[in-house]
Amino acid sequence: MNERENLLARAKELNITHPANIGDDKLKAKIAEAKADAVENGEADPVDLVVVKGPERGRWRIGRKFTREATEIPLEDLDEDQLEALQNDPELIVSFS
Known part of the structure; x- marks a missing residue:
């Protein structure tokens, strides 16, 4: 699996909605934000x-x-x-x- 596929799979796991043509950097930022929110809310471990x-x-x-x-x-x-x-x-x- 390449990095783009990994990002898309991770976004799907985190239920992140995004346009199909989103850039990798923006998708990484959305994933980081969703992970930080999950950690803050006690829904995920800080290191995953x-x-x-x-x-x-x-x-x-x-x-x-x-x-x-x-x-x-x-x-x-x-x-x-x-x-x-x-x-x-x-x-x-x-x-x-």
Whole structure:
């Protein structure tokens, strides 16, 4: 699944309505706002996405290729070993949102 598909799936999960031609940056902002509201209202955990960036040439880890473009992975899609492998790889930048 590419980043656009991930964004659209995340927006659907959060019941975010948007025009079909919405830009990725605006959709990311709407998702962030909906997540913040859900956390504030006690409806969601504050951390539910793992964001991974790799080197320019790319880096394969846990069966996925990570490049300089951020890849968002729902936390529930990763098991403990996969998360540990990402965090312990010195060529990957791992953050949470």
